[in-house]
Amino acid sequence: MSIMRAAYASRFDADDPLAALVVGERPEPTHPDPDWVTVEVRASSLNHHDLWSLRGVGLAADRLPMILGCDAAGVDPDGNEVVVFPVVPDPADPRGLSLLSEHHPGTLAERVAVPRANLVPKPAGMSFVEAACLPTAWLTAYRMLTTRGRLADGGSVLVQGAGGGVATAAVVLAVALGKRVYATSRDPAKRERIAALGATAVAPGARLPERVDVVIETVGAATFDHSLKSAAPGARIVVSGATAGHEPTVNLRRVFAMQLEILGSTMGTAAELAELLDLCVARGIRPVIDGVHGFSRVDEAFARLHSGGIFGKVVLDHTT
CATH class of the missing domain: 3.90.180.10 (Medium-chain alcohol dehydrogenases, catalytic domain)
Structure with a gap:
């Protein structure tokens, strides 16, 4: 079985969510449907959703261990640079959909599987780090x-x-x-x-x-x-x-x-993500970034998010 490095929830800890975080090896992503593809992740960003998952909010115990992360930008199997829209159809969820890292493995890994329809072209003038802040x-x-x-x-x-x-x-x-x-x-x-x-x-x-x-x-x-x-x-x-x-x-x-x-209001649609990317290009908008951390320092990135002192997005560069 092929493996990859990933950051995942091994258990739940409501009082100390960082104690439930593990950085280690997980199986390569699988495709639950023929329309899914694997994206090579170049950058991802953290959200408070990840801390809530480590606390056991919104993530069921029978889903553990679960790779965390909703946001990513990377390269699809055809070599296209893409941004990953993180909302996926999910008949097992009462809403009929779920975020990556709730029922399906998330983006804090070397690779992530998503429906091909969830891939939005990354603007050429935007870096992977910047694009990973947006979804x-x-x-x-x-x-x-x-x-x-x-x-x-x-x-x-x-x-x-x-x-x-x-x-x-x-x-x-x-x-x-x-x-x-x-x-x-x-x-x-x-x-x-x-x-x-x-x-x-x-x-x-x-x-x-x-x-x-x-x-x-x-x-x-x-x-x-x-x-x-x-x-x-x-x-x-x-x-x-x-x-x-x-x-x-x-x-x-x-x-x-x-x-x-x-x-x-919750999240948005893939079409709205494409609109947002177009707006960023047209107006020269770049996301506010609190800091960029190499994937080897994912523990530090989570600690920074958990500190409550952030201003903007905490980003992981998967190439370092």
């Missing part, structure tokens, strides 16, 4: 702003908790689309970096100069009241996460009086 966090932000948030109908955006992958991506994309962008962070140093990206950085809960048309909400209970108060009449509050509590108190009087929309 999860950046795609989530893009869909939140465009498909769900209908940003074209408005000129202003509030991004709560900028610093993490989705929120930072939302800042960069909204600025590139020519919108007025406000972004919050508890960390003064991160607020400086947010301002350098073209947004107006504010402390959490601070009153904004205007009410906004779209709110990007990934924090949850800690910021949701501020999101409601910052929303203009008819605004869209788009939610894709709840890192600081998933049961906020919601003032329903404000919701109906201001005719607000509270919209859930």
